[in-house]
Amino acid sequence: MTTARLSTPSSVLEDEHRELVDAFESFVSRELVPLAAELPETTDSPPADLRAYVRLRSAGLGFYAGDHPAELGGSGMPFTAVVLLHQAAGRSGCPLAPYALAGSDGPSPLLRHGTEEQIERYLEPLVRGEAVRCLALTEPHAGSDAFRLTTRAVRDGDGWVLNGRKTFVSNADRADFAILVAAVADQGPTAFVAGMDTPGLRIGQRYDGMSGEPLFELVLDEVKLPADAVIGGEKGIGAALGTGMDSLSRGRLVVAAQCDGIAEYALRLGVEFARERRAFGERIAAYQHIQEHLVSSRAEVEAAKLLTLACARLVDAGTEAPENAALAKLTSSETAMRVVDRVLRVHGATGWVRGHPLEFLYRYIRMMTIIEGTSEIQKVIVARAMGLG
Ligand SMILES: Cc1cc2nc3c(=O)[nH]c(=O)nc-3n(C[C@H](O)[C@H](O)[C@H](O)COP(=O)(O)OP(=O)(O)OC[C@H]3O[C@@H](n4cnc5c(N)ncnc54)[C@H](O)[C@@H]3O)c2cc1C
Numbered sequence: 375m376t377t378a379r380l381s382t383p384s385s386v387l388e389d390e391h392r393e394l395v396d397a398f399e400s401f402v403s404r405e406l407v408p409l410a411a412e413l414p415e416t417t418d419s420p421p422a423d424l425r426a427y428v429r430l431r432s433a434g435l436g437f438y439a440g441d442h443p444a445e446l447g448g449s450g451m452p453f454t455a456v457v458l459l460h461q462a463a464g465r466s467g468c469p470l471a472p473y474a475l476a477g478s479d480g481p482s483p484l485l486r487h488g489t490e491e492q493i494e495r496y497l498e499p500l501v502r503g504e505a506v507r508c509l510a511l512t513e514p515h516a517g518s519d520a521f522r523l524t525t526r527a528v529r530d531g532d533g534w535v536l537n538g539r540k541t542f543v544s545n546a547d548r549a550d551f552a553i554l555v556a557a558v559a560d561q562g563p564t565a566f567v568a569g570m571d572t573p574g575l576r577i578g579q580r581y582d583g584m585s586g587e588p589l590f591e592l593v594l595d596e597v598k599l600p601a602d603a604v605i606g607g608e609k610g611i612g613a614a615l616g617t618g619m620d621s622l623s624r625g626r627l628v629v630a631a632q633c634d635g636i637a638e639y640a641l642r643l644g645v646e647f648a649r650e651r652r653a654f655g656e657r658i659a660a661y662q663h664i665q666e667h668l669v670s671s672r673a674e675v676e677a678a679k680l681l682t683l684a685c686a687r688l689v690d691a692g693t694e695a696p697e698n699a700a701l702a703k704l705t706s707s708e709t710a711m712r713v714v715d716r717v718l719r720v721h722g723a724t725g726w727v728r729g730h731p732l733e734f735l736y737r738y739i740r741m742m743t744i745i746e747g748t749s750e751i752q753k754v755i756v757a758r759a760m761g762l763g
Pocket of ligand 1: 510512518541741745746748750
């Protein structure tokens with residue numbers, strides 16, 4: 375598991391944060407790689423206590439949730455730096471590295487629009503890596519079409535009562551609190567924050583995903599919440615998707631960066647294997663069909679990385695348009711799927727065997743074209759921006 379870096383066109387955009395990326399890579403190789411070596415070979419998903427250790431250690435070093443300002447517990451790094459760290463985590467091939475950076479259980483952009491009290495009570499512990507959360511938006515009949523929610527929030531005196539069912543919720547089994555999105559009559563989807571021990575809120579069915587990450591159903595049965603559970607207070611009512619929208623680009627670019635890193639790692643495995651493996655008296659690297667797999671992958675990975683980094687710079691400049699992040703997420707996730715597939719072909723049966731990194735990545739990368747909006751939905755966004763439909 376080396377982290378040697380090729381000199382590539384994208385390194386031009388990486389140089390600005392070179393020291394930070396070097397420091398992160400050295401943390402991964404010095405501290406996380408030895409820990410990962412202790413995990414059984416077929417572990418798809420590291421245990422919760424190990425993830426918590428990695429998260430807290432990384433927060434202590436200033437990497438985790440690093441784009442949050444110092445007064446919230448972050449390091450105030452630009453978003454481009456966060457994207458570079460996610461690319462580096464994937465590129466390392468270390469299965470613990472992604473947990474050193476904030477993901478779906480970390481600080482929610484929705485909470486950045488919270489009241490002062492919500493920021494202190496919920497966002498800050500997330501930034502410090504001390505708490506984890508889940509987001510319950512998807513419903514059995516409302517996935518991509520998130521405006522079709524049937525979970526309802528009804529006013530009850532000063533507070534609210536929520537009823538409904540959420541599905542495919544990540545992290546529900548280890549979250550300290552949930553962000554629940556429910557429809558408020560005439561006002562629209564509204565985000566509420568509730569402790570997982572709130573009466574009436576319970577985990578229902580568990581779904582075991584193909585890469586080992588479980589997802590959960592959340593059942594809301596007469597969940598009573600106080601008035602101050604609405605994220606952002608009164609002005610947050612009906613604003614969940616509007617508020618969420620301006621943060622979607624960041625989430626999509628983080629997924630794009632994760633995909634770029636994984637694709638780069640897979641490509642490195644492919645090149646190393648092709649140089650060693652012999653067939654018909656030659657190293658397979660000499661065969662043009664194998665070169666085609668690897669050179670096409672190299673070209674596509676470079677293009678995807680550059681697009682992701684350019685979009686991250688636009689976010690930092692405050693000029694990012696949602697269709698750019700949609701393009702980047704679409705490009706990077708579909709590229710990573712193709713690259714992992716091709717590199718597995720290059721490995722023959724070796725890459726297919728349980729316990730080989732490619733076998734895991736082949737299953738893992740599938741989710742990247744679904745989360746933060748499917749590839750089809752990214753195309754819908756881009757088509758609209760192009761004045762189509
Ligand atoms: C690993 C993982 C983690 C997840 N974590 C969470 C979580 O923490 N919280 C949460 O709330 N949800 C979570 N989800 C759910 C995820 O957000 C949804 O699966 C996603 O939004 C798609 O919704 P759906 O599965 O209902 O598919 P649908 O929306 O039913 O889509 C089915 C198919 O139709 C296509 N489609 C839909 N609309 C259009 C259109 N207008 N044009 C063209 N094609 C279209 C889709 O692209 C897809 O191919 C998670 C999912 C996965 C796989």
